[in-house]
Amino acid sequence: MNQNRQITLLRHVQGNPTPEHFGYVESPIPEPGEGEILIRNLYFSLEPAIRGWLEGKANYFEPIPLNGVVRGPTVGRVIKSNDPAYREGDVIFCMNQWEDYSVCSVESILFEKLNPKEGVPLSYYVGPLGGSGTTAYVGLHEIGHIKAGQTVVVSAAAGATGSMVGQIARMRGCRVIGIVGSDEKANMIVDEFGFDGAVNYNTAGDITAAVMALAPEGVDIYFDNVGGPILNAMLLAMKVQGRIVCCGMISDYNRTENPNPITNLWEVVARQLTLQGFLLFTYHDKVPAAQAQLAEWIAAGDIRVAEHITRGIAKAPQAFCELMSGKTKGKALVEVDLTEEA
Numbered sequence: 522m523n524q525n526r527q528i529t530l531l532r533h534v535q536g537n538p539t540p541e542h543f544g545y546v547e548s549p550i551p552e553p554g555e556g557e558i559l560i561r562n563l564y565f566s567l568e569p570a571i572r573g574w575l576e577g578k579a580n581y582f583e584p585i586p587l588n589g590v591v592r593g594p595t596v597g598r599v600i601k602s603n604d605p606a607y608r609e610g611d612v613i614f615c616m617n618q619w620e621d622y623s624v625c626s627v628e629s630i631l632f633e634k635l636n637p638k639e640g641v642p643l644s645y646y647v648g649p650l651g652g653s654g655t656t657a658y659v660g661l662h663e664i665g666h667i668k669a670g671q672t673v674v675v676s677a678a679a680g681a682t683g684s685m686v687g688q689i690a691r692m693r694g695c696r697v698i699g700i701v702g703s704d705e706k707a708n709m710i711v712d713e714f715g716f717d718g719a720v721n722y723n724t725a726g727d728i729t730a731a732v733m734a735l736a737p738e739g740v741d742i743y744f745d746n747v748g749g750p751i752l753n754a755m756l757l758a759m760k761v762q763g764r765i766v767c768c769g770m771i772s773d774y775n776r777t778e779n780p781n782p783i784t785n786l787w788e789v790v791a792r793q794l795t796l797q798g799f800l801l802f803t804y805h806d807k808v809p810a811a812q813a814q815l816a817e818w819i820a821a822g823d824i825r826v827a828e829h830i831t832r833g834i835a836k837a838p839q840a841f842c843e844l845m846s847g848k849t850k851g852k853a854l855v856e857v858d859l860t861e862e863a
């Protein structure tokens with residue numbers, strides 16, 4: 522391999538992303554400068570947040586420029602280092618790009634040297650032991666202030682973050698209900714992840730009533746991954762002084778019109794709710810403890826891991842579009858196959 526295969530942004534995305542929004546180029550393998558290291562990327566984390574960087578507008582990160590390489594969290598191995606603190610073979614998690622080789626440094630966003638445990642697949646460090654699992658853990662503990670005996674509801678419950686939220690809440694002694702988009706996902710979260718109940722928002726009709734049928738006394742914590750009509754419905758299912766953990770609003774990410782209206786906001790006052798948004802990188806100091814606890818639960822078989830792995834860098838655009846249209850279950854990621862022909 523003497524070229525760096527890269528996936529670029531060809532056209533800004535409005536509405537649903539399609540593979541045609543992305544390009545493919547080959548360029549020389551970059552050389553690390555002083556204090557920098559060269560990483561061979563092994564896994565790309567596919568995340569809905571990337572959708573927000575494809576529109577040409579800033580949100581909490583700069584937009585990816587046209588013809589720029591798509592940015593995303595990766596796990597990779599150091600193959601050349603000009604920083605004495607890092608050696609060839611070290612495994613690094615970092616906000617890199619969709620390419621075979623990236624140059625980064627300790628100053629890069631999310632940069633973390635991993636200490637992979639024997640027998641733990643490296644792919645877990647973009648999912649259950651990476652941003653998905655730690656977002657779930659930090660959101661439930663730091664924002665949700667989870668306590669045993671509570672009722673917890675999570676949306677996008679069969680996904681990377683949601684499946685971890687439900688399982689962590691179960692481990693904390695809570696009753697857990699997941700909201701999902703298909704019966705297949707509903708069965709999966711109950712049978713495989715041990716949720717106490719599931720609601721399919723595509724067939725439930727009245728989502729508030731469907732949740733209240735499973736939680737007649739109301740909901741203590743709603744972990745919101747989707748916003749929109751599901752958030753609106755959940756405002757009517759909360760207990761007094763319940764907490765809504767605002768993690769993401771994927772139902773708005775592909776909308777071309779205004780965001781979905783939230784008409785039940787008065788319930789925040791009437792029920793004295795706390796709604797709090799958070800971004801994982803603000804809670805960076807909480808990540809090591811979260812990772813340690815998650816690793817223990819996974820090793821003990823208390824938490825099940827589901828991965829949706831796409832093999833080959835050239836398939837990253839298609840895989841990302843599948844994530845954004847609800848076709849994946851568990852953690853969506855790309856394994857960068859260095860031997861593959863693009």
Ligand SMILES: NC(=O)c1ccc[n+]([C@@H]2O[C@H](COP(=O)([O-])OP(=O)(O)OC[C@H]3O[C@@H](n4cnc5c(N)ncnc54)[C@H](OP(=O)(O)O)[C@@H]3O)[C@@H](O)[C@H]2O)c1
Pocket residue numbers: 567568569570652653656677678679680681682683700701702703706746747751767768769770771772773799800801802844845846847848849850851852853
């Ligand atoms: N705050 C943070 O720091 C942070 C960190 C990581 C992730 N997040 C957020 O967490 C959420 C989940 O991310 P993830 O990586 O775990 O993705 P994911 O849940 O694995 O995949 C996204 C899922 O969202 C659901 N979905 C898509 N469109 C929807 C719609 N219109 N209405 C309802 N559900 C819809 C689909 O599941 P169904 O088939 O069940 O609809 C889809 O499988 C996203 O909003 C993301 O932005 C936030």
